[in-house]
Amino acid sequence: MSIETAEARVDPRVRRTRRDVRRVAGELLRAEGLDAVTHSRVAAEAGYSRATMYTHWPRPIDLLSEAFRHFGSTPHHERTGDLRADLIGELTVLRSVLVDEGLGRVLSTVAERAVSNPELAGLRDLMVAEGTRILDAALIDHMAPDRARTATTLAIGSIFYLATMTDDPISDQTIAGLVDQITA
Protein backbone atom coordinates (compact mmCIF):
# COMPACT_ATOMS: atom_id res chain seq x y z
CA MET A 1 0.00 0.00 0.00
CA SER A 2 1.51 3.33 -0.99
CA ILE A 3 1.80 6.30 1.35
CA GLU A 4 -0.88 8.12 -0.62
CA THR A 5 -3.41 5.28 -0.24
CA ALA A 6 -2.74 5.08 3.49
CA GLU A 7 -3.21 8.82 3.83
CA ALA A 8 -6.48 8.79 1.91
CA ARG A 9 -8.01 6.59 4.65
CA VAL A 10 -7.25 8.82 7.59
CA ASP A 11 -9.48 11.51 9.06
CA PRO A 12 -9.51 14.66 6.89
CA ARG A 13 -8.54 16.79 9.90
CA VAL A 14 -5.51 14.61 10.50
CA ARG A 15 -4.64 14.87 6.81
CA ARG A 16 -4.82 18.65 7.00
CA THR A 17 -2.66 18.72 10.13
CA ARG A 18 -0.08 16.53 8.48
CA ARG A 19 -0.06 18.63 5.32
CA ASP A 20 0.32 21.89 7.25
CA VAL A 21 3.04 20.53 9.49
CA ARG A 22 4.94 19.01 6.58
CA ARG A 23 4.96 22.32 4.74
CA VAL A 24 6.01 24.40 7.75
CA ALA A 25 8.63 21.88 8.90
CA GLY A 26 9.97 21.53 5.34
CA GLU A 27 10.29 25.27 4.92
CA LEU A 28 12.04 25.63 8.27
CA LEU A 29 14.41 22.84 7.26
CA ARG A 30 15.22 24.55 3.98
CA ALA A 31 15.59 28.05 5.42
CA GLU A 32 17.35 27.36 8.71
CA GLY A 33 18.57 23.78 8.72
CA LEU A 34 17.99 20.71 10.87
CA ASP A 35 18.16 22.41 14.25
CA ALA A 36 15.19 24.67 13.46
CA VAL A 37 12.82 21.71 13.11
CA THR A 38 11.66 21.42 16.75
CA HIS A 39 8.22 20.58 18.12
CA SER A 40 7.76 24.00 19.72
CA ARG A 41 8.92 25.95 16.69
CA VAL A 42 6.80 24.02 14.19
CA ALA A 43 3.78 24.09 16.54
CA ALA A 44 4.04 27.87 16.84
CA GLU A 45 4.49 28.51 13.12
CA ALA A 46 1.90 26.01 11.93
CA GLY A 47 -0.69 27.07 14.53
CA TYR A 48 -1.11 23.74 16.35
CA SER A 49 -0.66 22.84 20.00
CA ARG A 50 2.49 21.08 21.14
CA ALA A 51 0.26 18.27 22.41
CA THR A 52 -1.04 17.68 18.87
CA MET A 53 2.50 17.71 17.57
CA TYR A 54 3.69 15.10 20.07
CA THR A 55 0.67 12.88 19.37
CA HIS A 56 1.49 12.60 15.66
CA TRP A 57 5.28 12.96 15.78
CA PRO A 58 6.43 11.56 19.12
CA ARG A 59 10.18 11.85 18.49
CA PRO A 60 12.30 14.64 16.98
CA ILE A 61 13.32 12.24 14.18
CA ASP A 62 9.61 11.73 13.27
CA LEU A 63 9.17 15.45 12.78
CA LEU A 64 12.38 15.70 10.78
CA SER A 65 11.29 12.81 8.53
CA GLU A 66 8.04 14.68 7.89
CA ALA A 67 10.03 17.79 6.95
CA PHE A 68 12.09 15.81 4.44
CA ARG A 69 8.92 14.55 2.78
CA HIS A 70 8.25 18.14 1.79
CA PHE A 71 11.18 17.87 -0.63
CA GLY A 72 9.97 14.51 -1.88
CA SER A 73 6.76 16.17 -3.07
CA THR A 74 8.56 17.67 -6.10
CA PRO A 75 7.03 15.86 -9.10
CA HIS A 76 9.35 13.37 -10.75
CA HIS A 77 10.06 13.47 -14.43
CA GLU A 78 7.36 11.61 -16.45
CA ARG A 79 9.11 8.63 -18.00
CA THR A 80 9.05 8.34 -21.81
CA GLY A 81 11.10 5.17 -22.36
CA ASP A 82 13.80 7.16 -24.16
CA LEU A 83 16.83 6.55 -21.93
CA ARG A 84 18.68 9.78 -22.68
CA ALA A 85 15.58 11.98 -22.28
CA ASP A 86 14.54 10.17 -19.09
CA LEU A 87 17.94 10.47 -17.44
CA ILE A 88 18.21 14.14 -18.38
CA GLY A 89 14.69 14.68 -17.03
CA GLU A 90 15.42 12.98 -13.70
CA LEU A 91 18.76 14.73 -13.21
CA THR A 92 17.11 18.06 -13.98
CA VAL A 93 14.59 17.39 -11.18
CA LEU A 94 17.46 16.33 -8.90
CA ARG A 95 19.33 19.58 -9.65
CA SER A 96 16.21 21.56 -8.83
CA VAL A 97 15.70 19.80 -5.48
CA LEU A 98 19.36 19.91 -4.43
CA VAL A 99 20.20 23.43 -5.59
CA ASP A 100 17.03 25.53 -5.98
CA GLU A 101 15.16 23.97 -3.07
CA GLY A 102 18.29 23.75 -0.93
CA LEU A 103 18.21 20.04 -0.14
CA GLY A 104 21.93 19.72 -0.98
CA ARG A 105 22.98 21.83 1.97
CA VAL A 106 20.63 19.99 4.32
CA LEU A 107 21.95 16.62 3.12
CA SER A 108 25.52 17.77 3.84
CA THR A 109 24.48 18.31 7.46
CA VAL A 110 22.73 14.94 7.55
CA ALA A 111 25.82 13.23 6.07
CA GLU A 112 28.07 14.80 8.69
CA ARG A 113 25.85 13.93 11.66
CA ALA A 114 24.85 10.47 10.41
CA VAL A 115 28.34 9.23 11.32
CA SER A 116 27.48 9.45 15.03
CA ASN A 117 23.64 9.44 14.90
CA PRO A 118 21.97 6.18 13.81
CA GLU A 119 18.53 7.82 13.44
CA LEU A 120 19.93 10.34 10.97
CA ALA A 121 21.81 7.55 9.21
CA GLY A 122 18.45 5.81 8.75
CA LEU A 123 16.88 8.97 7.37
CA ARG A 124 19.84 9.49 5.01
CA ASP A 125 19.50 5.89 3.79
CA LEU A 126 15.80 6.44 3.05
CA MET A 127 16.60 9.56 1.02
CA VAL A 128 19.31 7.72 -0.92
CA ALA A 129 17.01 4.74 -1.53
CA GLU A 130 14.29 7.03 -2.88
CA GLY A 131 16.64 8.86 -5.26
CA THR A 132 18.27 5.62 -6.36
CA ARG A 133 15.01 3.78 -6.99
CA ILE A 134 13.76 6.28 -9.56
CA LEU A 135 16.98 6.29 -11.58
CA ASP A 136 17.37 2.52 -11.37
CA ALA A 137 13.84 2.18 -12.78
CA ALA A 138 14.71 4.39 -15.74
CA LEU A 139 17.90 2.43 -16.46
CA ILE A 140 16.90 -1.16 -15.82
CA ASP A 141 15.08 -1.66 -19.14
CA HIS A 142 18.16 -0.52 -21.04
CA MET A 143 21.09 -2.33 -19.44
CA ALA A 144 22.16 -5.19 -17.15
CA PRO A 145 21.39 -4.68 -13.43
CA ASP A 146 25.05 -4.23 -12.42
CA ARG A 147 25.62 -1.63 -15.07
CA ALA A 148 22.35 0.13 -14.20
CA ARG A 149 23.41 0.38 -10.56
CA THR A 150 26.80 1.80 -11.55
CA ALA A 151 25.14 4.32 -13.89
CA THR A 152 22.81 5.40 -11.07
CA THR A 153 25.77 5.98 -8.75
CA LEU A 154 27.58 8.00 -11.42
CA ALA A 155 24.49 10.09 -12.20
CA ILE A 156 23.38 10.86 -8.64
CA GLY A 157 26.96 11.16 -7.39
CA SER A 158 28.05 13.72 -9.94
CA ILE A 159 24.99 15.96 -9.45
CA PHE A 160 25.24 15.68 -5.65
CA TYR A 161 28.95 16.55 -5.78
CA LEU A 162 28.44 19.54 -8.10
CA ALA A 163 25.53 20.80 -5.96
CA THR A 164 27.30 20.52 -2.61
CA MET A 165 31.02 20.94 -3.32
CA THR A 166 31.03 23.64 -6.01
CA ASP A 167 29.32 26.97 -6.65
CA ASP A 168 29.35 26.27 -10.40
CA PRO A 169 25.85 26.43 -11.86
CA ILE A 170 24.84 22.99 -13.17
CA SER A 171 23.84 23.88 -16.73
CA ASP A 172 21.56 21.84 -19.00
CA GLN A 173 24.66 21.24 -21.10
CA THR A 174 26.52 19.85 -18.09
CA ILE A 175 23.67 17.43 -17.38
CA ALA A 176 23.51 16.31 -21.03
CA GLY A 177 27.29 15.77 -21.05
CA LEU A 178 27.15 13.62 -17.92
CA VAL A 179 24.27 11.54 -19.30
CA ASP A 180 25.98 11.00 -22.66
CA GLN A 181 29.14 9.78 -20.99
CA ILE A 182 27.26 7.53 -18.54
CA THR A 183 25.28 5.85 -21.32
CA ALA A 184 28.11 5.72 -23.88
Next chain:
Amino acid sequence: MSIETAEARVDPRVRRTRRDVRRVAGELLRAEGLDAVTHSRVAAEAGYSRATMYTHWPRPIDLLSEAFRHFGSTPHHERTGDLRADLIGELTVLRSVLVDEGLGRVLSTVAERAVSNPELAGLRDLMVAEGTRILDAALIDHMAPDRARTATTLAIGSIFYLATMTDDPISDQTIAGLVDQITA
Protein backbone atom coordinates in the same frame (compact mmCIF):
# COMPACT_ATOMS: atom_id res chain seq x y z
CA MET B 1 57.55 27.58 -7.47
CA SER B 2 55.99 24.61 -5.71
CA ILE B 3 55.04 24.63 -2.05
CA GLU B 4 57.83 22.14 -1.34
CA THR B 5 60.50 24.41 -2.90
CA ALA B 6 59.24 27.40 -0.95
CA GLU B 7 59.32 25.40 2.27
CA ALA B 8 62.85 24.20 1.65
CA ARG B 9 64.07 27.81 1.84
CA VAL B 10 62.65 28.68 5.23
CA ASP B 11 64.38 28.35 8.58
CA PRO B 12 64.51 24.69 9.73
CA ARG B 13 62.90 25.64 13.06
CA VAL B 14 59.98 27.22 11.21
CA ARG B 15 59.71 24.10 9.05
CA ARG B 16 59.57 21.93 12.14
CA THR B 17 56.91 24.14 13.74
CA ARG B 18 54.82 23.99 10.60
CA ARG B 19 55.17 20.23 10.32
CA ASP B 20 54.22 19.68 13.98
CA VAL B 21 51.28 22.05 13.81
CA ARG B 22 50.02 20.58 10.55
CA ARG B 23 50.04 17.09 12.00
CA VAL B 24 48.34 18.05 15.27
CA ALA B 25 45.77 20.30 13.56
CA GLY B 26 45.08 17.65 10.93
CA GLU B 27 44.56 14.95 13.53
CA LEU B 28 42.21 17.19 15.54
CA LEU B 29 40.28 17.94 12.36
CA ARG B 30 39.90 14.26 11.57
CA ALA B 31 39.03 13.17 15.12
CA GLU B 32 36.80 16.01 16.27
CA GLY B 33 35.88 18.15 13.28
CA LEU B 34 36.34 21.78 12.27
CA ASP B 35 35.46 23.36 15.62
CA ALA B 36 38.31 21.58 17.40
CA VAL B 37 40.95 23.34 15.28
CA THR B 38 41.51 26.45 17.44
CA HIS B 39 44.74 28.31 18.19
CA SER B 40 44.64 27.48 21.89
CA ARG B 41 43.84 23.81 21.39
CA VAL B 42 46.51 23.24 18.73
CA ALA B 43 49.07 25.26 20.72
CA ALA B 44 48.47 23.12 23.80
CA GLU B 45 48.60 19.80 21.97
CA ALA B 46 51.56 20.65 19.74
CA GLY B 47 53.57 22.22 22.56
CA TYR B 48 53.94 25.73 21.13
CA SER B 49 52.95 29.11 22.57
CA ARG B 50 49.81 30.80 21.35
CA ALA B 51 52.01 33.75 20.30
CA THR B 52 53.93 31.45 17.93
CA MET B 53 50.65 30.14 16.58
CA TYR B 54 49.29 33.61 15.86
CA THR B 55 52.55 34.69 14.20
CA HIS B 56 52.40 31.91 11.61
CA TRP B 57 48.63 31.46 11.32
CA PRO B 58 47.05 34.85 12.08
CA ARG B 59 43.45 33.88 11.30
CA PRO B 60 41.40 30.78 12.20
CA ILE B 61 41.05 30.01 8.47
CA ASP B 62 44.88 29.92 8.14
CA LEU B 63 45.10 27.27 10.82
CA LEU B 64 42.27 25.29 9.26
CA SER B 65 43.96 25.41 5.85
CA GLU B 66 47.10 24.02 7.46
CA ALA B 67 45.05 21.19 8.98
CA PHE B 68 43.61 20.31 5.58
CA ARG B 69 47.12 20.05 4.13
CA HIS B 70 47.64 17.09 6.44
CA PHE B 71 45.20 15.13 4.28
CA GLY B 72 46.88 16.35 1.09
CA SER B 73 50.09 14.66 2.22
CA THR B 74 48.73 11.22 1.28
CA PRO B 75 50.88 10.13 -1.67
CA HIS B 76 49.08 10.21 -5.00
CA HIS B 77 49.02 7.24 -7.29
CA GLU B 78 52.14 7.05 -9.48
CA ARG B 79 50.94 7.54 -13.04
CA THR B 80 51.69 4.77 -15.55
CA GLY B 81 50.02 6.14 -18.71
CA ASP B 82 47.50 3.29 -18.70
CA LEU B 83 44.20 5.14 -18.35
CA ARG B 84 42.26 2.41 -16.58
CA ALA B 85 45.05 1.62 -14.12
CA ASP B 86 45.68 5.30 -13.42
CA LEU B 87 42.02 6.12 -12.78
CA ILE B 88 41.61 3.09 -10.52
CA GLY B 89 44.81 4.09 -8.70
CA GLU B 90 43.67 7.68 -8.13
CA LEU B 91 40.16 6.69 -7.04
CA THR B 92 41.63 4.15 -4.62
CA VAL B 93 43.68 6.95 -3.04
CA LEU B 94 40.56 9.17 -2.96
CA ARG B 95 38.59 6.40 -1.21
CA SER B 96 41.35 6.06 1.36
CA VAL B 97 41.44 9.81 2.09
CA LEU B 98 37.64 10.25 2.19
CA VAL B 99 36.73 7.09 4.09
CA ASP B 100 39.74 5.74 6.03
CA GLU B 101 41.23 9.15 6.90
CA GLY B 102 37.79 10.67 7.49
CA LEU B 103 38.03 13.60 5.08
CA GLY B 104 34.56 12.85 3.70
CA ARG B 105 32.84 13.75 6.93
CA VAL B 106 34.90 16.92 7.33
CA LEU B 107 34.10 17.97 3.76
CA SER B 108 30.38 17.51 4.47
CA THR B 109 30.73 20.08 7.26
CA VAL B 110 32.71 22.39 4.99
CA ALA B 111 30.08 22.06 2.23
CA GLU B 112 27.29 22.94 4.64
CA ARG B 113 29.03 25.98 6.15
CA ALA B 114 30.51 27.24 2.88
CA VAL B 115 27.03 28.42 1.88
CA SER B 116 27.25 31.24 4.41
CA ASN B 117 31.02 31.47 4.98
CA PRO B 118 33.12 32.78 2.06
CA GLU B 119 36.42 31.76 3.71
CA LEU B 120 35.26 28.17 3.94
CA ALA B 121 33.94 28.35 0.38
CA GLY B 122 37.46 29.36 -0.69
CA LEU B 123 38.98 26.46 1.21
CA ARG B 124 36.44 24.05 -0.30
CA ASP B 125 37.27 25.35 -3.79
CA LEU B 126 40.98 24.75 -3.18
CA MET B 127 40.30 21.16 -2.11
CA VAL B 128 38.11 20.56 -5.17
CA ALA B 129 40.72 22.12 -7.47
CA GLU B 130 43.43 19.88 -6.03
CA GLY B 131 41.37 16.70 -6.44
CA THR B 132 40.23 17.72 -9.92
CA ARG B 133 43.69 18.65 -11.17
CA ILE B 134 45.16 15.18 -10.59
CA LEU B 135 42.33 13.34 -12.33
CA ASP B 136 42.22 15.83 -15.21
CA ALA B 137 45.95 15.24 -15.73
CA ALA B 138 45.43 11.47 -15.95
CA LEU B 139 42.57 11.88 -18.43
CA ILE B 140 43.74 14.70 -20.68
CA ASP B 141 46.13 12.57 -22.76
CA HIS B 142 43.33 10.13 -23.55
CA MET B 143 40.32 12.26 -24.48
CA ALA B 144 39.12 15.72 -25.52
CA PRO B 145 39.22 18.37 -22.73
CA ASP B 146 35.41 18.58 -22.40
CA ARG B 147 35.09 14.85 -22.07
CA ALA B 148 38.02 14.70 -19.63
CA ARG B 149 36.33 17.29 -17.42
CA THR B 150 33.05 15.36 -17.49
CA ALA B 151 34.87 12.12 -16.66
CA THR B 152 36.59 13.82 -13.71
CA THR B 153 33.25 15.03 -12.37
CA LEU B 154 31.75 11.54 -12.72
CA ALA B 155 34.75 9.90 -11.02
CA ILE B 156 35.16 12.28 -8.08
CA GLY B 157 31.42 12.78 -7.70
CA SER B 158 30.56 9.11 -7.44
CA ILE B 159 33.30 8.34 -4.88
CA PHE B 160 32.43 11.46 -2.83
CA TYR B 161 28.74 10.50 -2.87
CA LEU B 162 29.39 6.88 -1.84
CA ALA B 163 31.79 8.01 0.91
CA THR B 164 29.49 10.64 2.42
CA MET B 165 25.92 9.51 1.68
CA THR B 166 26.15 5.74 2.17
CA ASP B 167 27.67 3.31 4.66
CA ASP B 168 28.33 0.82 1.86
CA PRO B 169 32.00 -0.12 1.69
CA ILE B 170 33.49 1.08 -1.62
CA SER B 171 35.02 -2.16 -2.90
CA ASP B 172 37.81 -2.47 -5.46
CA GLN B 173 35.17 -3.99 -7.73
CA THR B 174 32.94 -0.93 -7.31
CA ILE B 175 35.81 1.36 -8.29
CA ALA B 176 36.69 -0.77 -11.33
CA GLY B 177 33.03 -0.77 -12.41
CA LEU B 178 32.81 3.03 -12.17
CA VAL B 179 36.04 3.48 -14.13
CA ASP B 180 34.99 1.06 -16.86
CA GLN B 181 31.70 2.86 -17.35
CA ILE B 182 33.31 6.32 -17.31
CA THR B 183 35.86 5.36 -19.94
CA ALA B 184 33.54 3.21 -22.09
